Amino acid sequence: MSKGHEKEKGNLNPDNTRQYDADSFNRLVLENQEKIYSLFRRMVASHDEADDLTQETFIKVYKNLSKFRRESAPFTWIYRIAVNTGINYLRRQKARQYIGLDSANLKSGDDVNHNSELTNRLLQKALKKISPKQQMVIILRSYQGLPFKEVANIMESTENAAKVNFSHALKSLKRVLENMGASYESM
Amino acid sequence: MKACKDYEDLLPLYASGDLSSTDYENVCEHLKECKECRDYQISLAAITAVIEQDSVEISPSYGAELVVALNRRLDRRSAWQKRLLWVVPAFATAMAVVVITIISLIKTEPANNQWIADLNQEYYYLGFTNTGYFGEILVDDNIPNGDVDLSTDDLYRDAVRQIVENPQISDIDSYLLATGNLDDEDFKKMIEQLKYKIL
Numbered sequence: 001m002s003k004g005h006e007k008e009k010g011n012l013n014p015d016n017t018r019q020y021d022a023d024s025f026n027r028l029v030l031e032n033q034e035k036i037y038s039l040f041r042r043m044v045a046s047h048d049e050a051d052d053l054t055q056e057t058f059i060k061v062y063k064n065l066s067k068f069r070r071e072s073a074p075f076t077w078i079y080r081i082a083v084n085t086g087i088n089y090l091r092r093q094k095a096r097q098y099i100g101l102d103s104a105n106l107k108s109g110d111d112v113n114h115n116s117e118l119t120n121r122l123l124q125k126a127l128k129k130i131s132p133k134q135q136m137v138i139i140l141r142s143y144q145g146l147p148f149k150e151v152a153n154i155m156e157s158t159e160n161a162a163k164v165n166f167s168h169a170l171k172s173l174k175r176v177l178e179n180m181g182a183s184y185e186s187m
Numbered sequence: 188m189k190a191c192k193d194y195e196d197l198l199p200l201y202a203s204g205d206l207s208s209t210d211y212e213n214v215c216e217h218l219k220e221c222k223e224c225r226d227y228q229i230s231l232a233a234i235t236a237v238i239e240q241d242s243v244e245i246s247p248s249y250g251a252e253l254v255v256a257l258n259r260r261l262d263r264r265s266a267w268q269k270r271l272l273w274v275v276p277a278f279a280t281a282m283a284v285v286v287i288t289i290i291s292l293i294k295t296e297p298a299n300n301q302w303i304a305d306l307n308q309e310y311y312y313l314g315f316t317n318t319g320y321f322g323e324i325l326v327d328d329n330i331p332n333g334d335v336d337l338s339t340d341d342l343y344r345d346a347v348r349q350i351v352e353n354p355q356i357s358d359i360d361s362y363l364l365a366t367g368n369l370d371d372e373d374f375k376k377m378i379e380q381l382k383y384k385i386l
Contacts, residue, residue, distance in 0.1 A: 038243040
């Protein structure tokens with residue numbers, strides 16, 4: 001692989017991570033920001049929170065560049081940092097008895113896509129009620145569309161364990177939605 | 188709404204399209220026969236469909252804004268680190284100065300009977316006879332003639348006066364005991380006799 005191509009891909013070569021310059025870091029941010037922001041945006045109620053978590057993730061990435069051993073792709077490594085940041089955040093929030101979108105957020109509005117927005121919000125609210133790890137596996141697999149092999153790499157588990165975790169997560173989500181009185185006909 | 192125990196864990200993966208071909212065929216066969224699992228499957232499919240349709244809107248400028256915000260934070264961090272580069276050594280130096288000052292202040296406090304030690308380092312010292320504790324004051328033979336104006340008698344008196352007048356004399360003088368092989372009691376007796384004899 002030519003040097004130019006490596007640079008273009010924003011590769012993190014373990015031999016030169018110490019000299020990893022600002023331009024390369026910025027490129028790395030630009031290449032991954034959308035996926036990382038989307039991950040957090042599914043998880044939290046506001047843009048500001050998602051933005052804070054995205055920034056926190058990339059600051060950790062920057063601080064740990066020298067520790068990156070290239071045992072996985074940079075994308076997987078960044079995702080792993082994001083997932084851990086997200087899980088820790090959700091645990092802290094749960095400890096503070098935080099409940100995401102409350103019913104006041106579900107008031108009817110003049111939005112044309114009112115029904116689908118309501119469903120999405122209901123789903124988001126239900127998502128917050130399952131465990132942080134289960135939330136993550138649903139976000140990674142269903143919202144982000146990552147294959148289970150990648151989900152397993154990010155969550156540092158086997159592919160089989162990731163599938164089992166996903167299966168349990170989806171069942172939990174279904175149970176929570178039913179407890180919230182969701183009807184599948186409206187979906 | 189409940190699914191059959193054997194299929195409960197497979198149905199979510201069926202809904203997301205993640206089953207192996209063998210499991211997929213088994214589930215399809217089962218769904219034809221089992222209404223409960225079919226209903227369960229419909230609800231899971233409805234959930235995954237909503238999830239898959241949902242998209243996050245990101246402002247086109249978000250990436251650039253994020254890069255700016257991150258660089259600003261990293262610059263602030265590196266400014267702090269640079270500041271720490273001189274703040275830490277400066278603080279350490281200041282602390283070292285304080286510690287050295289305190290130590291030197293403590294050291295300038297007159298040590299117990301330090302002046303007796305000083306006597307020995309100057310021109311006269313306390314000597315002791317072989318017969319016991321009774322001490323006599325001797326002039327250092329190594330002092331070149333002419334360096335000291337005082338006569339030997341004056342030196343004796345001066346030295347003994349210093350011993351007697353110093354209130355710390357009653358304390359055990361480790362220096363004197365070490366050099367003179369006197370214990371505390373012997374030392375006190377010696378001083379009393381010196382007082383009587385000289386003054």
